[in-house]
Amino acid sequence: MDSEDDMHDANDAESVDDDFYSGETAMDSDDGDAADYEFIDNDSDDSNDLVSHRSQQNYTILNETDIQLRQEDDITKIASILSISNVAAAILLRHYNWSVSKVNDEWFADEEKVRRVVGLLEEPRPLPNAKELTCGICFEVYPNDSMRSAACGHPFCVTCWQGYISTSINDGPGCLTLRCPDPSCGAAVGKDMVVSLASHDDREKYRRYFLRSFVEDNRKVIVLSFNFLIIDLRFFFISPLIQNGVLLLVVDYAVDFIVGGGTFDVTCRCSYSFCWNCTEEAHRPVDCDTVSKWIMKNSAESENMNWILANSKPCPKCKRPIEKNQGCMHITCTPPCKFEFCWLCLGAWSDHGERTGGFYACNRYEAAKQEGVYDDTEKRREMAKNSLERYTHYYERWATNQSSRQKALADLQQMQSVHLEKLSDKQCQPESQLKFITEAWLQIVECRRVLKWTYAYGYYLPEHEHAKRQFFEYLQGEAESGLERLHQCAEKELQGYLNVEGPSKDFNEFRMKLAGLTSVTRNYFENLVRALENGLSDVDAHGGTSRTGGSRSLGAGSSKGRTSRSKGTASRSSGSRNIDDSGHWSCEYCTFANAKSATVCQMCQQRR
């Protein structure tokens, strides 16, 4: 099997009978081995690719200790090269923004000048040789041994030093370049002296400034759109990003990023993910430009979109307001109505998911439009409304996945802090055996993120690339429905095992199912991300794969019967290039079903 086509065809042939996402079917017929269940990519090149893609991390997350070790390494290096104390080496390094090579170059070019600039005396001078000395700050007279000085020998009493150091530390990171208080002097006050004289709290602050300076001064500092000072290139603070508007003085984790190796997505140890390049939250599979366009668009339309963010919609059947308080899109109205519907399209849930073989059309704008969800009476008005309506469609789905993701994150935390313990107790399972649940939730969080961005992707996918759009929407629909299945299993089905008296007989089956769904979904989404990042290059520009949905699924499985079930796009994708039953003609270029009277395609403007 050398080409992707072969692979997919082969997959289709091998697995005609089980739908990619029909976890239950697979469970029922298989003996429940998760490995069997997991889709294994047949194309060896491809899977190697995937593995290397994942293992190749072009960044390292550094915690405080890691940073400190690197800092100490550099200090020791300079101290031994220049034969100076560690304290002096630290002063030099800080002055030259922690660049070992710069310190080296400057020092050996003109040691005397460097010493003068940073305040390092060649020959330390002792305190004046007198029994009693006058402090240069409080002007009190003290015995010689209760006075301190920097390397310059200018005497100040301990109390004044303490006040001097404390004031400076509380003024900010300028304390790292502290000099002798004597205005004419300029001798550096090293870390050792500061540490020996500062109070416990001040010492801690100083230590953090010292560490932070290593991370910050080391690199180019850039100002981000949201007014944070962030460190570019190699190090990056996470905490400032997640603390709403407040730049923390705390080194949380830093990221050592190697530019030029693969993707820009970075996941910190605190589980926050962001894009190294544009510093927005992680946004694969869409690129930074699309993200910034989308964010601009959102802020431009924010007023129009406010209503969408309201987490309440009327039940399509009984019209009572329904609050969405769960992560998945499957909503059940409260009794007595109990109508089950889809939050995204407000359609009956029975039209979704398993019962229709996984077909999921509520991600498709065209489908929603044609089914009259956006009731359009007058063509003209529709055209004017169209752009906002179209945006609304994508934005709503983007935002809903976003809030689903937030919810999933909260659920994950709740799971880890409370439910796992309870479940372990109820089901007599060691917590180590329950990792599959955490993994499922982590997967859900990640998938919601990807899915969310696919809506920005969809919004910017050019209208005239019909084949691509069609394929894209098919993939996205599959992704929605697959994730929905996983989310529902992790959210709702799990409840059944939490609220029981004793161990459930079928807990193992549940484990198999959830683990299986997690792995299938992971696979699917990884392939989805790659397909979108490749710009759906599999699809020819003009209808080359008009039945793409049928012949190219991502990952595994078949697309059994999907063609016949696709309702919204049926008229466009029937494959007929000529006039169909209703008198429409199908555009040769984009397959759009045009009215009989039209001589030019409404979609792509090509002549009939």
Next chain:
Amino acid sequence: MTGSSASSRKVLSKIATNRLQKELVEWQVNPPSGFLHKVTDNLQRWVIEVYGAQGTIYAGEKYQLQVDFPEHYPMEAPQVIFLHPAPLHPHIYSNGHICLDILYDSWSPAMTVSSICISILSMLSSSTVKERPEDNDRYVKNCRNGRSPKETRWWFHDDKV
């Protein structure tokens, strides 16, 4: 300096009081030339007369400096302004605020009122033109609510003048 912000000032710490008393004694024994401190019983606010040095464009003129000391003097710099009318000088605003680094960022607790005075006099003496800073009007307008010059983020003019 308005009365309200002066009254909101915290009383001097013991260290500050001791230090100021020592400075006062030293001043009386050895006053910087060109200055006259009218001693009152208010240790926290000094009013000092400044006499323009001979041979400079301020020769024969007399101005008044007002020095207010913070609770943690000398760890914190005093607030120093010219009382009205302030000398015409490229680094002195019409509201009396002085653009001089040692009064702000470059303050050191080893400096004294006396050393401040000497710096100010030397700043006056080196000026060759009697004019306000370029941004005088804008700056003074921004300070209208009695803002202290210590709250200003100073961008120091070149230190040649």
